[in-house]
Amino acid sequence: MELRKYIGRRLVQVVIIFFVILTVLFLLFRLAPGDPVSRMVDPDMTPEDAHRLKVELGLDKPLGIQYLVYLKNFFTGHFGYSFHYGEPVVNIIWSRLPNTVLLFTTSIILSALVGIFLGKIASWHKGKKTDSILTIGALVTHTLFLPWLALIMIWLFSYKFGWFPITGMISEDVWLDPDSGFIAKSLDVMYHMVLPLSTLFLIHFGAYLLIMRSSMLETLKEDYILTARAKGLEEKVIRDHHAAPNAALPVVTSVGLSLAFSINGGALTETVFTWPGIGRELVFSVSQNDYPLAQASFLLIAAVVLVSNVVVDVLYAYLDPRIRY
Amino acid sequence: MVSSASMMKLYKMKGKIMEQRPQRASCRWLLVWAYAAMLFSGLLLAGSGVSAGETLKIGILEEPKTLNVWRATDAWSNKVLGLLYQPLYVRDPKTLELIPWLAAEQPFFDEKDLSYTVKLRPAKWSDGTELTSEDVAFTGNFINEFKVPEDYSKWDFISKIETPDKQTVKFYLKEPQATFLTRTLTTPIVQKKEWVDRIEAAKKTEKPLGTLLNEKIDSPVSSGPFILKEWREGSYLFLQKNPRFFGTGQKIQGRLLGPYIDGVIFKLFGTSDAAILALKKGTIDMFWWGVQPGYMEDLRANPDIELFQNEKSSLYYMGFNVRKPPFNDPNLRRAIATLVDEDFIIKRILQGYGVKMHSIVPSGNAFWYCPDVPKYGEGLDREGRIKKAFDILRQAGYTWQTAPVEASGKVVNGDGIRLPDGSPMEKFTILTPPADYDPHRAMCGMMMQEWLRMLGIPAYSKPMAFGALLQQVKARHEFDAFVLGYGNLSLDPDYLRNFFLSSNDKPNGWNMSGYNNPEFDKIADGSAKALDRDKRQALIWEMQKIVMRDVPYLPLYNPNLIEAVQKGRFTGWVQMLGGIGNLWTFCELKPAK
Numbered sequence: 001m002e003l004r005k006y007i008g009r010r011l012v013q014v015v016i017i018f019f020v021i022l023t024v025l026f027l028l029f030r031l032a033p034g035d036p037v038s039r040m041v042d043p044d045m046t047p048e049d050a051h052r053l054k055v056e057l058g059l060d061k062p063l064g065i066q067y068l069v070y071l072k073n074f075f076t077g078h079f080g081y082s083f084h085y086g087e088p089v090v091n092i093i094w095s096r097l098p099n100t101v102l103l104f105t106t107s108i109i110l111s112a113l114v115g116i117f118l119g120k121i122a123s124w125h126k127g128k129k130t131d132s133i134l135t136i137g138a139l140v141t142h143t144l145f146l147p148w149l150a151l152i153m154i155w156l157f158s159y160k161f162g163w164f165p166i167t168g169m170i171s172e173d174v175w176l177d178p179d180s181g182f183i184a185k186s187l188d189v190m191y192h193m194v195l196p197l198s199t200l201f202l203i204h205f206g207a208y209l210l211i212m213r214s215s216m217l218e219t220l221k222e223d224y225i226l227t228a229r230a231k232g233l234e235e236k237v238i239r240d241h242h243a244a245p246n247a248a249l250p251v252v253t254s255v256g257l258s259l260a261f262s263i264n265g266g267a268l269t270e271t272v273f274t275w276p277g278i279g280r281e282l283v284f285s286v287s288q289n290d291y292p293l294a295q296a297s298f299l300l301i302a303a304v305v306l307v308s309n310v311v312v313d314v315l316y317a318y319l320d321p322r323i324r325y
Numbered sequence: 326m327v328s329s330a331s332m333m334k335l336y337k338m339k340g341k342i343m344e345q346r347p348q349r350a351s352c353r354w355l356l357v358w359a360y361a362a363m364l365f366s367g368l369l370l371a372g373s374g375v376s377a378g379e380t381l382k383i384g385i386l387e388e389p390k391t392l393n394v395w396r397a398t399d400a401w402s403n404k405v406l407g408l409l410y411q412p413l414y415v416r417d418p419k420t421l422e423l424i425p426w427l428a429a430e431q432p433f434f435d436e437k438d439l440s441y442t443v444k445l446r447p448a449k450w451s452d453g454t455e456l457t458s459e460d461v462a463f464t465g466n467f468i469n470e471f472k473v474p475e476d477y478s479k480w481d482f483i484s485k486i487e488t489p490d491k492q493t494v495k496f497y498l499k500e501p502q503a504t505f506l507t508r509t510l511t512t513p514i515v516q517k518k519e520w521v522d523r524i525e526a527a528k529k530t531e532k533p534l535g536t537l538l539n540e541k542i543d544s545p546v547s548s549g550p551f552i553l554k555e556w557r558e559g560s561y562l563f564l565q566k567n568p569r570f571f572g573t574g575q576k577i578q579g580r581l582l583g584p585y586i587d588g589v590i591f592k593l594f595g596t597s598d599a600a601i602l603a604l605k606k607g608t609i610d611m612f613w614w615g616v617q618p619g620y621m622e623d624l625r626a627n628p629d630i631e632l633f634q635n636e637k638s639s640l641y642y643m644g645f646n647v648r649k650p651p652f653n654d655p656n657l658r659r660a661i662a663t664l665v666d667e668d669f670i671i672k673r674i675l676q677g678y679g680v681k682m683h684s685i686v687p688s689g690n691a692f693w694y695c696p697d698v699p700k701y702g703e704g705l706d707r708e709g710r711i712k713k714a715f716d717i718l719r720q721a722g723y724t725w726q727t728a729p730v731e732a733s734g735k736v737v738n739g740d741g742i743r744l745p746d747g748s749p750m751e752k753f754t755i756l757t758p759p760a761d762y763d764p765h766r767a768m769c770g771m772m773m774q775e776w777l778r779m780l781g782i783p784a785y786s787k788p789m790a791f792g793a794l795l796q797q798v799k800a801r802h803e804f805d806a807f808v809l810g811y812g813n814l815s816l817d818p819d820y821l822r823n824f825f826l827s828s829n830d831k832p833n834g835w836n837m838s839g840y841n842n843p844e845f846d847k848i849a850d851g852s853a854k855a856l857d858r859d860k861r862q863a864l865i866w867e868m869q870k871i872v873m874r875d876v877p878y879l880p881l882y883n884p885n886l887i888e889a890v891q892k893g894r895f896t897g898w899v900q901m902l903g904g905i906g907n908l909w910t911f912c913e914l915k916p917a918k
Contacts, residue, residue: 047829047833047834049472049474049477049478050474052477084390086539086540086541096559154599165608166602168594170560172560172561172563172592175557176555176563270595271596272596272599273595274595275595276559276593280595
């Protein structure tokens with residue numbers, strides 16, 4: 001019952017925060033310098049033509065009216081048309097989102113699994129060579145500059161060795177071939193995914209490793225570990241079944257929020273690897289003053305992150321019976 | 326989220342139910358497969374099933390924003406649409422003269438009723454229907470009725486379009502208009518059948534123009550050498566040879582047209598680095614974007630790469646706010662023009678890949694470029710420039726606390742400059758785009774700051790986000806000086822009139838400097854109405870002389886366009902002003918034997 005009350009209270013908070021974000025987003029974009037029409041610097045377009053375009057985009061109306069239209073659009077689930085593409089914003093987001101989710105969610109899950117596993121090993125061998133190698137390795141890869149690493153990966157594995165395609169998500173040779181079926185196309189996507197996924201993995205797994213390692217070191221000092229040893233349990237059993245599940249709890253919050261943010265994609269990764277995801281689109285829409293597309297993308301991220309926060313808190317209580325709201 | 330929770334569950338289960346190992350393993354696999362199936366389901370749409378064959382693969386850096394020809398204002402959409410929708414007249418690659426394309430011959434002008442008659446050659450749309458005068462009239466009428474922002478200024482002086490027969494179009498003009506041939510008749514023609522229903526439907530909506538601009542065009546009906554076969558957004562766009570292209574087998578301007586290739590694939594790359602690696606690797610045959618000087622050494626050394634260097638029709642310049650001091654004084658502008666060393670800019674900033682600009686019209690646009698304009702500081706070294714600029718200002722009444730040129734002729738750092746009325750010259754800013762947007766322009770701003778300070782002129786270069794810069798300069802007119810540019814100027818020099826006409830000095834107008842000269846206005850208006858080409862040339866030359874005398878804009882440079890292709894894959898690249906990516910190339914390119 002208490003949990004239900006807690007969830008209810010949190011959801012009310014979420015709605016209020018979301019409404020604030022909705023308004024702040026609207027104002028932020030309008031206060032930013034420039035407008036979508038002033039970017040069209042073709043000397044053939046007269047100021048009168050440019051004004052007509054503004055009227056068509058609804059940018060001639062007072063800010064208050066624009067805000068009301070924005071709210072109406074939001075509540076009717078119609079986020080308007082992108083100024084740049086002239087397509088419904090929802091279509092653009094839905095066409096990019098699966099690509100982002102595919103790459104980034106996979107990378108986070110993979111990084112978390114490997115990070116947790118290696119963190120466990122590192123903490124178990126604290127102060128030994130294994131620990132040093134893993135910890136230093138994690139620190140080094142985690143602090144690498146992503147675009148640099150991405151370019152090095154492309155240069156080495158795609159250009160020099162020729163093992164992987166030079167960027168992109170699909171190969172036109174496969175997708176234009178009438179004989180290519182579901183399997184061939186799926187394999188093609190996976191083949192293209194290897195390099196971006198490896199890059200993201202290298203950058204991210206270190207963080208999980210370090211969190212897991214420190215959490216595990218704390219857990220190993222607990223009394224129940226001593227009890228387990230006193231019972232004469234095998235070291236492997238103590239590590240994997242008594243310490244690790246408890247130590248992994250803080251990682252859950254981190255993984256949960258990372259998964260939520262993964263729909264945001266990564267503008268740098270998507271740009272360097274020409275991955276047609278939402279991150280690149282988001283940055284592009286902001287730089288082009290494409291208000292409808294930028295607003296809708298940010299709102300989507302805000303909604304997912306807010307809801308995930310609640311879910312992570314609830315999940316935490318489920319995973320750790322000691323935590324009660 | 327679900328998967329991590331499942332993972333945690335698995336940890337717990339592992340501690341408690343050791344004997345259930347086989348079920349747990351299968352459960353894990355089930356999760357993995359369900360996850361994979363879910364993610365791939367959104368991706369796998371049926372392919373169109375075409376073979377690539379002898380296909381030209383082109384690397385591009387941005388996707389076309391739309392295939393709706395009325396909305397396409399970006400370079401990338403126009404690169405693709407230029408191969409689909411065709412105009413009545415195009416430019417000859419060598420002479421840049423207008424030559425008949427969809428038209429059969431040069432237009433016939435009737436002075437009495439101010440009309441032009443254009444005969445069409447037999448041509449078909451890609452859907453098999455005939456391209457007729459109805460389509461041409463429809464295109465013009467549609468633009469005028471809906472006032473399509475991008476095209477309206479090219480057609481608003483047309484009073485009536487008649488179609489005496491299927492192959493003849495007659496345009497009646499409200500008044501003589503020099504740009505009719507160069508801009509109106511080079512507008513791409515659309516198929517009436519493709520748009521007529523859409524227009525009727527749009528008329529019933531609240532915003533008919535907005536509705537049409539937002540219309541999604543999935544399969545444009547083409548009259549060009551290619552047709553759209555498939556566009557997989559975010560990855561590639563495939564154009565296939567149009568078997569109904571009117572030019573196939575025809576000789577136009579002595580060129581026997583194909584296309585001789587099966588198709589063109591535009592392949593998207595997120596960065597120039599990746600595109601150039603793909604070109605070197607042979608994944609693409611051409612990179613349709615200017616190669617930056619930083620890549621040149623590497624590409625020149627590569628035996629598989631061929632480079633083409635062409636002039637662009639572009640203008641990069643410094644603009645002054647002539648509405649207020651200190652730049653309301655032409656002497657100061659002339660002195661600055663003398664100080665600015667274009668040779669240095671070309672050699673050091675552009676690393677030799679560019680040409681100096683003496684006038685607003687690029688020299689590559691040979692017919693309209695006036696070679697006889699004042700060339701400030703030409704042939705002088707730095708000291709010579711400072712002395713000359715000092716002389717100009719001293720004669721105009723400027724004074725210094727420390728003059729930049731001593732009585733002995735020695736050049737020192739000037740300080741404390743005062744305007745002719747005795748007041749000190751206030752600090753002023755030269756606004757430039759930021760270095761990440763355009764390093765050349767940002768660097769030019771910094772160099773100019775240093776050159777001006779040598780004369781004691783308190784200049785400060787200030788990079789500013791592009792959107793903010795435009796708003797400051799174009800909308801609000803709150804600036805002293807700026808560096809901007811046009812990367813793709815039209816070949817018709819009418820922009821010269823637009824840039825400096827006093828009536829265009831208004832918020833968001835093209836006269837950003839606020840130049841106001843009745844003498845110029847008169848000649849400019851005359852040039853817009855001059856139908857005789859030679860007469861118009863004389864007026865355009867006169868306008869250039871006036872502008873370069875008064876220097877509201879100081880032209881700085883015109884960067885060369887360097888394009889790279891794979892050597893030995895295709896032959897027949899046609900070079901012209903603006904590079905090898907032109908209609909002629911796509912009609913003449915052949916696979917190498």
